[in-house]
Amino acid sequence: MLVTERTIDREFVERMLEVSGQPFKQCMQCGTCSVVCPMQESTQLTPRQVMHHLQWGQKEALMNTNTPWICASCHTCEVRCPRGIDVPKLMEALRLQILRENKNFVEPFQIDKEQLKEAPQLAFVSSFRKHTS
Amino acid sequence: MSDTATVENATPKVEAKLIPIYIMGKMYEVPETLTIMKAMEYAGYKYVRGAGCRGGVCGACATVYRKPGDYHIRVGLACQTVVEPDMYLTQIPFYPANRAKYDWEQIKGECEEVYEAYPELFRCLACNACTKVCPMEIPVMDYVSAIKRGDIEKANELSFDCIQCGLCSTRCMAEMAQYHIAQMVRRIHGRFHTPQSKHCEEQVAAIKDGYYDDALAELKALGTMDPTTYEETPGIKKLIELYQAREGEPHTAEEFWTPESDYALLKSNGK
Amino acid sequence: MKLGYYPGCTLKTKAINLEVSAVKSLEALGVEVEELERWNCCGAVYSLADDDLVHLLAPVRDLIRAKDQGLDKVMTLCSMCYNTIARANLLMRKDEEKRDAINNFLEEETDYFGEVDVVHYLQFVRDDIGWDKVAAAVKNPLKDLKVGPYYGCTLTKPGEIKIDDSIEPVSFKNLIEAIGAEYVAYPDAETCCGSYQIIGNPEAALKTTATIVESAEKRGADALILSCPLCEYNIGRRQADVRGLREGLEPLPVFYFTQLLAIALGLDIDTLHLDRNMPEAQKLLEDKGILATA
Numbered sequence: 001m002l003v004t005e006r007t008i009d010r011e012f013v014e015r016m017l018e019v020s021g022q023p024f025k026q027c028m029q030c031g032t033c034s035v036v037c038p039m040q041e042s043t044q045l046t047p048r049q050v051m052h053h054l055q056w057g058q059k060e061a062l063m064n065t066n067t068p069w070i071c072a073s074c075h076t077c078e079v080r081c082p083r084g085i086d087v088p089k090l091m092e093a094l095r096l097q098i099l100r101e102n103k104n105f106v107e108p109f110q111i112d113k114e115q116l117k118e119a120p121q122l123a124f125v126s127s128f129r130k131h132t133s
Numbered sequence: 134m135s136d137t138a139t140v141e142n143a144t145p146k147v148e149a150k151l152i153p154i155y156i157m158g159k160m161y162e163v164p165e166t167l168t169i170m171k172a173m174e175y176a177g178y179k180y181v182r183g184a185g186c187r188g189g190v191c192g193a194c195a196t197v198y199r200k201p202g203d204y205h206i207r208v209g210l211a212c213q214t215v216v217e218p219d220m221y222l223t224q225i226p227f228y229p230a231n232r233a234k235y236d237w238e239q240i241k242g243e244c245e246e247v248y249e250a251y252p253e254l255f256r257c258l259a260c261n262a263c264t265k266v267c268p269m270e271i272p273v274m275d276y277v278s279a280i281k282r283g284d285i286e287k288a289n290e291l292s293f294d295c296i297q298c299g300l301c302s303t304r305c306m307a308e309m310a311q312y313h314i315a316q317m318v319r320r321i322h323g324r325f326h327t328p329q330s331k332h333c334e335e336q337v338a339a340i341k342d343g344y345y346d347d348a349l350a351e352l353k354a355l356g357t358m359d360p361t362t363y364e365e366t367p368g369i370k371k372l373i374e375l376y377q378a379r380e381g382e383p384h385t386a387e388e389f390w391t392p393e394s395d396y397a398l399l400k401s402n403g404k
Numbered sequence: 405m406k407l408g409y410y411p412g413c414t415l416k417t418k419a420i421n422l423e424v425s426a427v428k429s430l431e432a433l434g435v436e437v438e439e440l441e442r443w444n445c446c447g448a449v450y451s452l453a454d455d456d457l458v459h460l461l462a463p464v465r466d467l468i469r470a471k472d473q474g475l476d477k478v479m480t481l482c483s484m485c486y487n488t489i490a491r492a493n494l495l496m497r498k499d500e501e502k503r504d505a506i507n508n509f510l511e512e513e514t515d516y517f518g519e520v521d522v523v524h525y526l527q528f529v530r531d532d533i534g535w536d537k538v539a540a541a542v543k544n545p546l547k548d549l550k551v552g553p554y555y556g557c558t559l560t561k562p563g564e565i566k567i568d569d570s571i572e573p574v575s576f577k578n579l580i581e582a583i584g585a586e587y588v589a590y591p592d593a594e595t596c597c598g599s600y601q602i603i604g605n606p607e608a609a610l611k612t613t614a615t616i617v618e619s620a621e622k623r624g625a626d627a628l629i630l631s632c633p634l635c636e637y638n639i640g641r642r643q644a645d646v647r648g649l650r651e652g653l654e655p656l657p658v659f660y661f662t663q664l665l666a667i668a669l670g671l672d673i674d675t676l677h678l679d680r681n682m683p684e685a686q687k688l689l690e691d692k693g694i695l696a697t698a
């Protein structure tokens with residue numbers, strides 16, 4: 001992570017604070033969230049790293065990491081964070097930053113037909129809520 | 134029905150009070166007794182699209198309007214809704230909507246097949262904008278909800294009066310075309326979830342057996358309109374005559390009405 | 405007492421094995437449920453953004469339906485429905501500003517102020533019936549069946565709506581013991597199954613699911629019980645794919661907790677709708693001689 005005056009996006013920091021309502025500046029980088037995250041095998045940045053990038057307003061890196069898209073909103077980190085930070089809320093704020101530009105992460109009509117037959121309704125409802133604009 | 138004829142019909146016989154309405158932002162004074170459709174014709178608009186049955190069943194004439202000082206979107210069928218002073222309106226004859234392709238012969242009648250064709254239905258947020266905008270007062274949100282939970286019976290029942298006007302899809306936050314989805318559901322319901330009608334099956338069998346072949350050949354032999362001038366040939370004149378003389382169910386018919394003519398009637402005991 | 409029941413979008417078809425076994429078991433325990441006459445899908449996930457009210461409309465509408473029907477308590481079976489509706493309810497109780505905005509927007513509906521209580525089935529059985537009574541009603545104890553609990557995330561997290569401890573829950577342990585089965589503890593009973601990622605990132609979801617299956621098998625579980633149709637899909641019906649990811653995994657049957665409860669209460673096998681479970685589920689019950697006596 002390269003931190004210079006030019007790479008810090010203050011407006012983005014404000015926006016993330018507003019959308020998530022979470023005081024991520026208070027994260028003390030203990031790493032508890034990263035250790036307990038069930039999706040850690042598949043994520044690029046760990047939740048702790050996401051917090052760090054947020055603190056330093058690293059919008060570009062955060063817009064390009066897969067972590068918010070892999071996060072399952074399981075709240076495992078949230079119930080253990082010693083600073084009481086609701087990490088999944090920040091993951092949601094990061095997703096919305098992109099979804100609100102009318103971009104989809106999942107395209108409903110590209111889903112495998114077999115899966116559309118097999119999977120339970122709530123899989124689609126929740127997936128589309130988290131991953132479509 | 135030709136356009137000029139309707140304009141004449143539109144002119145009220147009794148002098149009606151003129152009221153101002155705004156069609157696509159432009160003010161017109163029209164007789165207060167007219168429907169929106171007739172008022173538009175009165176104002177000089179000519180219907181090429183956006184009108185069909187003129188009887189409130191085809192769904193071609195969906196119209197949205199507002200009234201001054203009121204944020205609500207109001208809707209109506211142009212052929213059924215009477216004008217109101219100061220309404221500003223536009224018709225929405227067509228709205229692009231996703232209509233899935235499916236092979237009807239492959240359909241087995243399960244809700245999953247609807248999900249395959251229209252996965253976007255799971256994006257419904259229950260905002261209820263669709264129900265509020267339906268000119269047929271159909272609980273659109275509820276039928277979408279019924280489809281989501283796989284209740285084909287209920288979705289069929291709730292959406293039954295839909296005239297496919299498409300207004301619901303203009304307002305959908307989830308960007309789906311509710312009415313196409315419901316239509317697929319009603320088809321599934323009709324084919325797989327309702328008892329087959331016996332007389333219909335008999336008719337179909339009769340058609341397949343060639344019961345009507347001679348009659349059809351006779352009609353076909355009457356020919357077509359003149360292909361260059363579109364004039365009525367003697368054969369076509371005969372066809373019109375036959376059509377007008379055909380036996381149809383009279384308006385005053387009792388609940389159980391049976392046709393008399395040989396061709397219209399296929400007696401279950403007969404041929 | 406009238407206990408309202410909110411089924412949710414999946415329980416009438418794909419998870420009918422959860423609905424029927426649950427409702428019939430409650431009946432056997434002396435409680436009748438009154439299903440909401442009108443309801444819509446709750447949205448399955450609670451919106452986590454502070455500036456997003458639109459995703460609250462669905463769960464709030466369901467709460468309004470319950471209120472309109474004169475119910476003061478509404479129960480869900482699906483954990484995700486529970487989570488979504490309970491959190492929406494909490495917001496309607498606590499956040500006056502957002503509550504007003506939502507009530508204003510829902511102009512065609514009754515105003516709602518959080519009057520209805522939201523409970524999950526497991527919580528209801530525990531608190532309103534009690535494990536003693538459940539144990540006393542058991543006709544067919546599931547001896548010899550080693551059962552691991554699978555809590556998933558949405559019943560116990562976040563803390564504001566948890567029905568049990570977020571880190572060390574015990575409700576399923578109590579249930580397993582009450583129905584006479586053997587409780588198997590394992591470290592991943594609360595590990596997320598990957599949830600909705602099964603659609604967008606199936607690989608990522610199946611990896612965490614493999615961890616759960618492996619961990620439960622190592623501790624000797626014959627089966628897992630759970631309460632969420634999405635967990636059931638990821639861990640149960642997708643298990644062939646899960647096993648493909650990791651060497652040495654055996655089929656691990658997955659049941660809704662209400663199915664085992666129904667068997668223990670001596671209900672008819674038809675209430676289980678076992679054809680909706682992974683194929684190994686029925687086989688396990690047959691091998692253990694449980695279905696024969698049911």
Ligand code: SF4
Pocket residue numbers: 033036037038039047070071072073074075076077078087088091596
């Ligand atoms: S909520 Fe997201 S980031 Fe937190 S532990 Fe779960 S998957 Fe990981």
Ligand code: SF4
Pocket residue numbers: 026027028029030031032033034047048051077080081082083084085087
């Ligand atoms: S657990 Fe909390 S304080 Fe620790 S790194 Fe994660 S967000 Fe920061």
Ligand code: SF4
Pocket residue numbers: 266267268269270271273294295296297298299300301302311312
């Ligand atoms: S359901 Fe939609 S298409 Fe059908 S009548 Fe209502 S608004 Fe028109």
Ligand code: SF4
Pocket residue numbers: 256257258259260261262263264273274277301304305306307308309311
């Ligand atoms: S307009 Fe669309 S999103 Fe809103 S309730 Fe109707 S179908 Fe659902």
Ligand code: FES
Pocket residue numbers: 183184185186187188189190191192193194195210211212213
């Ligand atoms: S023209 Fe057919 S409904 Fe109005």
